[in-house]
Amino acid sequence: MRAYEELYNRFFDGLHRFAFSFVKSNEVAEEIVSDVFIKIWQIRNRLSEVENLKVYLYTIARNFSLNYIQRIYKHPPVSLDELDVMPVVEMGNPEEMLISAETLRSLRQVIQELPPQCRLIFQLVKEEGLRYKEVADILQVSPLTVRNQLAIAVRRLGQALPMIQSAGAVTAVSAGSLKKS
Amino acid sequence: MTEERFWLLTSLELSGEISPEERAELEHFLADHPVWRLRFNQLQSTWQQRPASSGTRSLSFNKHLQRLSNHLSEDTLQYESADIQIQPETPVVEEVVSPPAPVRRLYKRMAWVAGIAASLVLGWFFAGPLLLGKDKSASAAQNTISTKRGSKSKVQLPDGTQVWLNADSRITYNENFQGSLREVQLSGEAYFDVVRDEERPFVIHTNVIDIKVLGTAFNVRSYADEQNTETSLVRGSVEVTLRNHPEKKFTLKPNDKLIINNEQAGPVAESVKKDPERTTSKQIVLTWGKINYPSKADTVATEAMWTRNKLAFDKESLEEIALKIERWYDVKVVIADEAMKKTEFSIIIEDESLQQVMEALRVAGKFHYSINKKEVTIRP
Incomplete structure (x- = not known):
């Protein structure tokens, strides 16, 4: 039971964030996480057959979240990209980083505006520290999709950062050291 | 290098998916382009921010356990035997000195299992019961089962008696229940469904009273930090004796509830039959009442609601x-x-x-x- 509690505590925050992205309610997300662990308890004797527990947990959480959405929406979305996903991404305090509060706001804005699937992928890789392959398994997309989507998310974030010349002048036009692709 | 290539390499670096060749390519480019390096560094420091913990996890885990137990109504034993901590009884000072010590020990032993790799966590599901079992058999003459604040559990004693233990409670009993009496020490609150055995009466000791039963179901509430000790009988019959006045015996019939004031139980013991006037006066040490059913349709008394x-x-x-x-x-x-x-x-x-x-x-x-x-x- 100790280990069960450890397992629960270890994954609660991550699974809760993940479920919350779908259901957008703290209470529902908590119930979904609880259901995930009831499921785990029920199959505890067969858990050795599970290849990657982390992926397994997130996959169940994803299924339960989608089940919930199917139940409450009249016209449930058919693909991940049609879902309205709420980002739960921590960007920290500007003081701790090298950026201004204003930049931080625009970073949040960028995340907000990412396509839903891209946002989810970004969240899973950054916040939950999942590998591309794991994210691909959970969201049932190809690892290449994860790789491309994350590059898009990072590019948009990066472009929201001000260009700072070594002299200290902030300018966005002097990005000339790179060829535009 | 195209801009797209730069961002792809950056994203691979941040997520830790980058290959050595790709990293060399990125490093080489960053070394030549300080402006882009700065941008890269900003992004990296942003990336490294970790989400704050919700801080409500222990509450949430307890809530989860309650939901779990509801899902296991016919399979309760699995859950109960795991929620409780069975520990060898140590001298009385244990409680005073460091109550969490035995728990910690168990925790430490389990810590490796619950450690970094998720696959290791799995190990417990097989090793755990073995460890617990070993702990149990290694114990001395007495077993203690306790619940923390915020959690409840249900156990079966060696004679088959079922005990629901409310939060922050503890029962101690002789291993295997040998001897002419089945004796249990209780602090806190518990609901007992005692297996009938007329040869060997079941006795519950609290700080203030002793309760002798043959076969019956009842609730005992005896928290050290509360004013009263309450005994509520659901069925069967029990005999309550005041610790300080063993000659005073009270026999409870079904639906009787006996409330004894912890502080005053010592000097006088006075039986009062359901008298609302007198229950308000200061001298009353003992109140005899009826247990409550919230409505006619309810089969569970208010006193035993917590078990549900x-x-x-x-x-x-x-x-x-x-x-x-x-x-x-x-x-x-x-x-x-x-x-x-x-x-x-x-x-x-x-x-x-x-x-x-x-x-x-x-x-x-x-x-x-x-x-x-x-x-x-x-x-x-």
Whole structure:
């Protein structure tokens, strides 16, 4: 039971964030996480057959979240990209980083505006520290999709950062050291 | 290098998916382009921010256990045997010196299992029961089963007797229950469904009373920090003896409830038959009443509601309710206003979160409250 509690505590925050992205309610997300662990308890004797527990947990959480959405929406979305996903991404305090509060706001804005699937992928890789392959398994997309989507998310974030010349002048036009692709 | 290529390499670096060749390519480019390096560094420091922990996980885990137990109604033993901590009885000082010590030891032993790799966590599901079993057989003559604040559990004693243990409670019994008596020491609250065995009576010791039973179901509430010790009989019959006056014996019939004042139980023992006038006077050490059924349709008495995951208050003062909530949810409840402490409530709340319970009370009591992590403050 100790280990069960450890397992629960270890994954609660991550699974809760993940479920919350779908259901957008703290209470529902908590119930979904609880259901995930009831499921785990029920199959505890067969858990050795599970290849990657982390992926397994997130996959169940994803299924339960989608089940919930199917139940409450009249016209449930058919693909991940049609879902309205709420980002739960921590960007920290500007003081701790090298950026201004204003930049931080625009970073949040960028995340907000990412396509839903891209946002989810970004969240899973950054916040939950999942590998591309794991994210691909959970969201049932190809690892290449994860790789491309994350590059898009990072590019948009990066472009929201001000260009700072070594002299200290902030300018966005002097990005000339790179060829535009 | 194209801009797209740069961002791809950056994203691979941040996520840790980059290959050595790709990293060399990125490093080489960054070394030549300080402006882009700065951008890269900013992004990296942003990336490394970790989300804050929700901080409510232990509450949430307890809530989860309650939900889990509801899902396992026919398979209860699995859950119960795991929730409790079975530990060898150590000398009395153990409680005073470091109550969490035995738990920690178990925790430490399990820590490796619950460590970094998820696959290791799995190990427990096989090793865990073995370790627990070993712990049990290695124990001396006595077993202690205890629950923490915010958790409950159900156990089966060696004779088949079922015991529901409420939060922050403890029972101790001789291993295997050998001897002419089946004896259990209780502190806190427990509901007993005792297997009938006329040859070997079942005796429960609390600080104030001893309860002798043959075969029966009843609830005993005996928290050290509460004024009264309560015995509520659901069926069968029990005999209650005051610890300080063994000659005083009270036989309870079904639906009887005996309330004994912990402080005053010593000097006088006076039996009073359900007398609302006198229960308010100071001299009463003992009240004889009836257990409550919230409605005719209910088969579970208010006193035993907690065994069904229901918090039930029957004309209880806010002060008493606060104590129950503290144990149930493992929080601290502060009532800012003296006068409010005596307000009485009758409410039954099933399987709800702390927030929902407080909300129900707020509506009934027209007060204000705030929840700050593990502290609840109630004010007018």
